[in-house]
Amino acid sequence: MNRDISRRTKLVLYGVLMVLCIPFVFPTWWMVTSSLKPIADIFAFPPQLWPTDVQFDAYQRVFELQPFERQYFNSLYIALIVTVGTLAVSALSGYAFARIRFRGQNVLFLVVLAGLLIPSEVTIVPLFQMFFKLGLVDTHWPLILVPILGAPSVLATFIMRQFFISLPGELEEAARVDGLGRFATFWKIALPLSRPALGAVAIFTFLHSWNLYLEPIVFLSSPENFTLPQALTQFVDAYGGPMWNVQLAAASMTALPVLAVFVVAQKQFVEGLAHTGLKG
Amino acid sequence: MSETDTVAGRESARPATGGRTAEPAGPRRAGDRRPYWTARRRDQLTGYLFITPQLLGSAVFVILPLILVVWYSLHEWNVLAGTFDYVGAENYQALADDTNLPGVLKATGLFSIGLVIFNLALALLLAVLLNQRLRGSIVFRTLFFSPVVVSLVAWTIVWGFLLQDNGGINGLLDTIGVDGPNWLRGETTAMLSVIVVQVFKNVGLNMVLFLAALQGVPGELYEAAEVDGASRMRQFWRITVPLISPTILLTSIITVVGSLQVFAQIAVLTQGGPGTSTTVLVYYLYQQAFQFHHFGYGATLSIVLFAIVLALTVLQWQMRKRWVFHES
Numbered sequence: 325m326n327r328d329i330s331r332r333t334k335l336v337l338y339g340v341l342m343v344l345c346i347p348f349v350f351p352t353w354w355m356v357t358s359s360l361k362p363i364a365d366i367f368a369f370p371p372q373l374w375p376t377d378v379q380f381d382a383y384q385r386v387f388e389l390q391p392f393e394r395q396y397f398n399s400l401y402i403a404l405i406v407t408v409g410t411l412a413v414s415a416l417s418g419y420a421f422a423r424i425r426f427r428g429q430n431v432l433f434l435v436v437l438a439g440l441l442i443p444s445e446v447t448i449v450p451l452f453q454m455f456f457k458l459g460l461v462d463t464h465w466p467l468i469l470v471p472i473l474g475a476p477s478v479l480a481t482f483i484m485r486q487f488f489i490s491l492p493g494e495l496e497e498a499a500r501v502d503g504l505g506r507f508a509t510f511w512k513i514a515l516p517l518s519r520p521a522l523g524a525v526a527i528f529t530f531l532h533s534w535n536l537y538l539e540p541i542v543f544l545s546s547p548e549n550f551t552l553p554q555a556l557t558q559f560v561d562a563y564g565g566p567m568w569n570v571q572l573a574a575a576s577m578t579a580l581p582v583l584a585v586f587v588v589a590q591k592q593f594v595e596g597l598a599h600t601g602l603k604g
Numbered sequence: 605m606s607e608t609d610t611v612a613g614r615e616s617a618r619p620a621t622g623g624r625t626a627e628p629a630g631p632r633r634a635g636d637r638r639p640y641w642t643a644r645r646r647d648q649l650t651g652y653l654f655i656t657p658q659l660l661g662s663a664v665f666v667i668l669p670l671i672l673v674v675w676y677s678l679h680e681w682n683v684l685a686g687t688f689d690y691v692g693a694e695n696y697q698a699l700a701d702d703t704n705l706p707g708v709l710k711a712t713g714l715f716s717i718g719l720v721i722f723n724l725a726l727a728l729l730l731a732v733l734l735n736q737r738l739r740g741s742i743v744f745r746t747l748f749f750s751p752v753v754v755s756l757v758a759w760t761i762v763w764g765f766l767l768q769d770n771g772g773i774n775g776l777l778d779t780i781g782v783d784g785p786n787w788l789r790g791e792t793t794a795m796l797s798v799i800v801v802q803v804f805k806n807v808g809l810n811m812v813l814f815l816a817a818l819q820g821v822p823g824e825l826y827e828a829a830e831v832d833g834a835s836r837m838r839q840f841w842r843i844t845v846p847l848i849s850p851t852i853l854l855t856s857i858i859t860v861v862g863s864l865q866v867f868a869q870i871a872v873l874t875q876g877g878p879g880t881s882t883t884v885l886v887y888y889l890y891q892q893a894f895q896f897h898h899f900g901y902g903a904t905l906s907i908v909l910f911a912i913v914l915a916l917t918v919l920q921w922q923m924r925k926r927w928v929f930h931e932s
Contacts, residue, residue, distance in 0.1 A: 334738065341733060341744050347804050348748050354772055355762040371775040413657045420654035424647060436658055439666045441917060443865050445886045446910045447669035449893050449902045450676055454669070456683070473661025481658055506650040535756040537868035538886070542894055553757035557872060568765055575758035586753040590746050593753070597809065598816040 352579065359383070359572040366568055382573035389567075390555055391548050392574065399552040399578075402467050403533040409472035410480050410529045411522055418484025419510050423496070433485075439478030444470070445538065452542055466543045467551070471533055480525045487521035488514060524596035534582065552578045670910075676903035683897060695904040707880035708888045711795065712912075715884050716863040718799040723859050724852065727807050731814035732840075745815070749808035756805065760872040763801040764788070767873075791881040794874050798882050802869055806862070810855045817851035818844070857920050864913060885909050 358366050359382050360375045386392050420426075421433050444451075455466045471477065491514065499509045515522075540554040547558070556578060559571040586593055680691050699705065730748055734741045751759060766772040767787040774784035787793045821844060829839045845852070867886045870876060876883035876891070883891075889909065893902025 337733060337736060337738060344730065344733075345744065345747050347800075348751055348808075351759065351762040351766060351804075352750070352754060354766060355758070358765070367770050369775060370779050371772050413661065417655040417658035420651045424651035424654065426648040426651035429651070432655060432659060435667070436655075436662050439662050441914065442666055442670060442910065443861065443913060445865055445867070445889065446906045446913070447666065447673060448889075449899055449906055450669035450672035451665065452894075453672070453676070453681065453899070470665050473657060474665030477658065477661065478666075506647055510654075531753065535868075537757055537871070538890065541871075542890075553755060553868065556757045556761060566761075566764075571761055572765065575755075575761050579754045579758040582753050582755065583750060586750065587746065590749070594745065594749055594812050598812045 352583070355572050355579070356576050359569055359576045361569065363569050382569040383577070385567075385570045386559070386574045386577070389559060389570065390550075392555065392577075394548050395550045395552055395555040396577075398464065398549065399534060402464055402551065403530050405468055406471045406533040407526050407529045409468070410477045411526060413472055413477050414480035414484045414525060415515060415518070415522065416510075418481045419488050419514055421481070422485045422488035423493075423510075423514070424506065436478055436481060439475040440482065442475055444475050447475070448538065448542060455543065461543055462545045462549055463543075464549065467533075467536065467539055470539070471529070471536075476529070476532060480529060483525055484518070484521055487518055491517055520596065523592060527593060527596055531582075673903045673906050673910075676900060677907055678900075680898075680900040683899075691900060695900045698901055699904055699908070704880055704883070704888070708883050708885055711880060711882055712864065712884045714795055715799060715866065715882075716860055718795070719802055719863045719866075720856060720859050722799060722803045723807050723810060724856060726803060727810035727814055727855065728852075730807070730811045731818055732844075734811070734815055735818045745812075748811055751805045752808045754805075756868050757872060759805050760801060760869050763797075764873050767797050788874055789878055791878055794878060794882050798866075798869055798873055801873065802863075802866060810859065813851055813855055814848065817848040821847045853920065853924055857917070860916055860920070861913060864909065864916075885912070 357373070357375050360378045360380070361368075361372065362377055362379050362381070365372060365375070365377060417436070421429065421436075451466065451470065452461070455461050460466060495517075496509050496513050499513050504512065535553060536551065537553045540551045544550055544554065547555070550558070556571065556574050559567045559574060561567050677695050678690060678692060679688055680694075681688050734745055734748075768774075769786040769789075773787065777784040785793050787797045825843050825847075826839055829843060834842065864884075865886060866884060867890065870882055870884055870887045871890075874882040876887050880888075885905065886909065889902050889905040892898045892905060
């Protein structure tokens with residue numbers, strides 16, 4: 325509907341967009357400003373849209389109540405390993421399913437694809453029992469191994485396969501005539517060309533790992549092993565009530581770095597994800 | 605993709621399976637017997653090696669647990685006592701007798717239906733608005749999309765804070781003279797709250813998919829419709845919707861399956877309450893297995909979840925035939 329529109333319509337459109345923005349932007353604004361308020365001002369009436377008495381106490385308390393820096397590190401290193409691991413696994417198998425011909429290819433692809441049908445919640449009970457028997461409960465292994473090799477990476481493999489199928493074959497053929505082996509062709513020709521798909525897979529894999537909540541609370545029990553989403557809900561007082569300013573300070577520290585990266589690289593983010601959706 | 609297009613965009617009519625046409629002939633002595641490791645065999649081996657990690661992973665972390673979940677549903681596991689006893693169909697009998705289950709299934713259904721309707725309608729509305737010729741639409745797109753990258757539990761915590769009886773929403777309502785309800789404690793408002801929080805979190809994803817689809821609709825169609833005197837509304841229903849129907853189907857599948865997996869929002873906002881009004885299936889499964897340690901019953905509930913996902917996927921695939929508009 326890319327047609328020219330009158331000025332009046334434009335003004336109305338801007339007004340509508342601005343009102344619609346509120347529920348998307350206000351919560352984040354409220355989270356950050358409230359985390360800077362003293363506890364007495366948090367429930368002030370009328371609500372303070374701008375903190376009058378800025379304090380950083382809550383931010384200090386976050387680190388006193390829990391090993392928050394450790395939990396931050398846990399989330400970060402797990403998400404990075406999962407992202408790199410998923411890229412490796414999905415690029416290799418996506419390439420093989422798209423470009424190499426081998427016996428049983430279609431059947432094997434269907435076996436892998438079954439993972440798309442099975443939400444990880446369906447298998448959480450047996451996975452817990454498997455890791456329990458291996459003595460790996462309350463370690464990070466389940467949070468690393470399952471996403472890289474299990475159901476979450478199947479979608480990544482599917483996206484990579486779709487991408488490699490759409491890639492024109494001439495360059496690779498030229499490389500192979502020149503005597504490059506299969507792996508070298510993959511590594512030097514196909515992989516560099518697949519940067520858009522790799523970027524999209526990296527983004528959604530990182531976000532997925534960063535947001536995991538069910539798996540950490542099932543598998544982890546000691547606070548120093550916790551990941552961020554799980555740690556955020558632990559800031560409660562002696563009566564089990566949430567310590568709001570501390571919780572909001574911790575939530576701000578969890579949300580803002582990713583949000584900042586997003587604002588800087590939003591074009592790649594949005595288009596990358598749109599791209600994967602359309603390919604799928 | 606511009607990079608790819610410029611480098612190798614010429615004449616790519618050949619099927620993309622590649623490899624077969626241009627195998628380098630390995631060192632082959634004239635008249636000798638052929639070496640076992642021909643280029644073709646080497647290529648096959650590479651194929652198997654490339655898929656090994658994914659295949660092993662699928663076997664160990666997807667297929668095996670899926671078989672085990674059936675096996676476990678016939679057993680009761682006591683972690684503390686270390687016992688694992690065969691109980692036959694007892695867990696399935698429990699399923700039939702479970703007085704909570706109708707409430708749980710109702711909550712799951714209401715959540716999914718509410719989420720899909722709100723999410724797709726809002727996503728389409730935002731996409732259509734952003735698809736107009738407007739300066740600064742990138743800024744608005746960024747704002748609408750931003751909750752997608754805010755960490756889920758952080759987002760949910762803020763909404764929990766806003767939705768309290770004395771929280772920000774009721775504070776704002778009060779300033780305009782409306783006495784707001786205790787959102788998370790009323791049966792209807794709790795479900796509504798959970799849906800709304802989830803919609804604002806993720807609607808940006810569907811919006812972007814719709815936006816991409818809208819940009820693929822050729823403008824001449826609208827011009828032709830304009831000449832014929834069709835109203836904007838009519839153009840939307842007769843041109844836009846049919847042409848982007850594949851995307852509508854895709855987003856509805858993603859959203860429905862995603863809605864069945866919702867967990868963190870429930871755990872943080874309502875803990876399934878009040879009553880079982882927001883206890884969706886995954887939350888109930890978690891409670892039974894990991895809070896009450898009824899692992900066998902948890903496995904049985906997993907099978908129910910799997911059956912629902914499977915049925916919905918098949919149904920949506922069937923709908924594709926009669927619903928999606930095909931250009932070719």
